Amino acid sequence: xxxxxxxxxxxxxxxxxxxxxxxxxxxxxxxxxxxxxxxxxxxxxxxxxxxxxxxxxxxxxxxxxxxxxxxxxxxxxxxxxxxxxxxxxxxxxxxxxxxxxxxxxxxxxxxxxxxxxxxxxxxxxxxxxxxxxxxxxxxxxxxxxxxxxxxxxxxxxxxxxxxxxxxxxxxxxxxxxxxxxxxxxxxxxxxxxxxxxxxxxxxxxxxxxxxxxxxxxxxxxxxxxxxxxxxxxxxxxxxxxxxxxxxxxxxxxxxxxxxxxxxxxxxxxxxxxxxxxxxxxxxxxxxxxxxxxxxxxxxxxxxxxxxxxxxxxxxxxxxxxxxxxxxxxxxxx
Amino acid sequence: xxxxxxxxxxxxxxxxxxxxxxxxxxxxxxxxxxxxxxxxxxxxxxxxxxxxxxxxxxxxxxxxxxxxxxxxxxxxxxxxxxxxxxxxxxxxxxxxxxxxxxxxxxxxxxxxxxxxxxxxxxxxxx
Numbered sequence: 001x002x003x004x005x006x007x008x009x010x011x012x013x014x015x016x017x018x019x020x021x022x023x024x025x026x027x028x029x030x031x032x033x034x035x036x037x038x039x040x041x042x043x044x045x046x047x048x049x050x051x052x053x054x055x056x057x058x059x060x061x062x063x064x065x066x067x068x069x070x071x072x073x074x075x076x077x078x079x080x081x082x083x084x085x086x087x088x089x090x091x092x093x094x095x096x097x098x099x100x101x102x103x104x105x106x107x108x109x110x111x112x113x114x115x116x117x118x119x120x121x122x123x124x125x126x127x128x129x130x131x132x133x134x135x136x137x138x139x140x141x142x143x144x145x146x147x148x149x150x151x152x153x154x155x156x157x158x159x160x161x162x163x164x165x166x167x168x169x170x171x172x173x174x175x176x177x178x179x180x181x182x183x184x185x186x187x188x189x190x191x192x193x194x195x196x197x198x199x200x201x202x203x204x205x206x207x208x209x210x211x212x213x214x215x216x217x218x219x220x221x222x223x224x225x226x227x228x229x230x231x232x233x234x235x236x237x238x239x240x241x242x243x244x245x246x247x248x249x250x251x252x253x254x255x256x257x258x259x260x261x262x263x264x265x266x267x268x269x270x271x272x273x274x275x276x277x278x279x280x281x282x283x284x285x286x287x288x289x290x291x292x293x294x295x296x297x298x299x300x301x302x303x304x305x306x307x308x309x310x311x312x313x314x315x316x317x318x319x320x321x322x323x324x325x326x327x328x329x330x331x332x333x
Numbered sequence: 334x335x336x337x338x339x340x341x342x343x344x345x346x347x348x349x350x351x352x353x354x355x356x357x358x359x360x361x362x363x364x365x366x367x368x369x370x371x372x373x374x375x376x377x378x379x380x381x382x383x384x385x386x387x388x389x390x391x392x393x394x395x396x397x398x399x400x401x402x403x404x405x406x407x408x409x410x411x412x413x414x415x416x417x418x419x420x421x422x423x424x425x426x427x428x429x430x431x432x433x434x435x436x437x438x439x440x441x442x443x444x445x446x447x448x449x450x451x452x453x454x455x456x457x458x459x
Contacts, residue, residue, distance in 0.1 A: 027366075027368075029364070029366075096360075096363070096365060108386070109384060109386060109392050109394075110395065110396065111384075111394070111395065112394070112395035112398055113369065113395060113396060116367060116368055116369050116396070117367075117368045118356070118357070118365065118366060118367040118368065119365070119366045119368075120363055120364070120365050120366075121363070121364045121366060122362055122363060122364075123359065123362050123363065123364045124362045129363065164368050175431065175432070176418075176431075176432050177429070177430055177431045177432060178418065178419060178428070178429050178430060178432060179429055180429040181429075182419065183419070184418065184419055184432070187431065247434075285434040285435050286434060286435055287434065288415070288434060288435065288436070288439050289418045289432045289433075289434050289436075289439070290418075291397060291398055291417070292415070293371060293397040293400070294397070297372060301404070304415065305440070305441075306435070307435045307437065308434060308435035333435070333437040333440065
């Protein structure tokens with residue numbers, strides 16, 4: 001594999017991720033045998049920024065660009081998450097000091113990782129103590145408003161990592177291609193939380209998509225999120241048996257937006273919330289093109305041996321309600 | 334630190350027992366979790382791609398991108414590995430073009446076939 005490959009921002013959810021609502025991928029932690037969603041109990045989330053810049057990005061640039069990315073998540077009208085810049089620090093991210101810190105670090109051994117998010121969790125209570133984000137200074141970075149050729153857009157990558165810091169896992173709403181001579185490139189992504197970055201120079205990752213908004217609103221619902229929007233739920237089966245890890249995509253016919261989720265338990269159940277009321281088309285597909293651990297903990301067996309399928313009717317999402325049980329049947333390859 | 338009992342090397346050799354570094358861990362009641370770091374369990378079979386810089390403990394390349402799980406076929410006919418989309422079928426490179434989910438030609442490979450493809454990329458026999 002070569003550096004010209006598309007670069008994974010982060011690669012895997014390394015621990016449990018299943019929500020009772022079976023919607024989206026979130027981080028979880030097992031406490032006393034019970035699964036808890038990993039999220040901030042109190043907001044605003046206070047964060048520090050390291051006082052060290054890199055070539056082309058000063059510490060002040062870093063703080064400003066990170067601030068814009070935090071503001072983008074905070075601006076989601078249906079979510080209640082908020083963040084607060086607490087100051088500069090000489091401490092590097094990754095130091096378990098109880099402070100959430102963003103900054104550059106030289107990690108040349110992580111030659112396919114642009115950035116990564118880490119957590120410190122009190123395993124006795126499930127309390128999220130801190131979350132750090134490191135940006136790999138082995139890569140060239142930019143904070144230029146329109147992007148900069150051959151440099152990765154800091155704000156785009158920060159937006160993705162802050163989604164993790166907030167508790168979101170990866171979304172599979174993206175399409176890639178193999179390039180001539182090797183390597184992989186993102187053709188398009190309908191989620192900032194897609195695990196593979198756009199090519200250097202692109203600023204396409206600065207804008208949240210419907211899937212990101214639904215995910216963060218599901219974690220931190222605000223206002224009339226649950227009343228104004230609706231959901232689709234059901235199960236995925238193959239040969240009459242439920243399957244785990246099938247990617248279910250809801251396409252909003254009127255708005256052209258898409259939201260994705262997965263079948264997330266042994267019964268094959270899935271749920272997609274935060275959907276606009278109205279007609280949707282449902283597609284189900286295997287994530288057979290990806291590093292499965294980008295989405296699920298290693299211990300889970302994800303079924304990728306089936307063909308893409310569609311439900312044979314339009315599904316209407318009711319306002320403030322659920323579609324009712326829908327069964328998506330797939331056939332093996 | 335993760336310790337593996339090595340069945341075989343596809344390239345290089347570091348002995349029958351191999352230790353490498355993975356970020357994260359536990360200290361007292363606190364758990365450090367790095368998103369993207371692979372997790373391992375006793376008795377799992379894996380193919381790992383490792384790197385090292387100088388006389389140091391090896392590390393797994395690209396976090397979980399450097400780990401491929403070996404799983405038993407549903408019909409117990411053998412061991413399988415799901416290859417990455419960028420791994421060519423044989424010597425040479427894969428054809429350029431969009432990666433299509435659900436492509437019937439993309440399947441888990443028998444372990445021996447996976448090893449042969451890696452060896453072809455690595456430039457020769459082990």
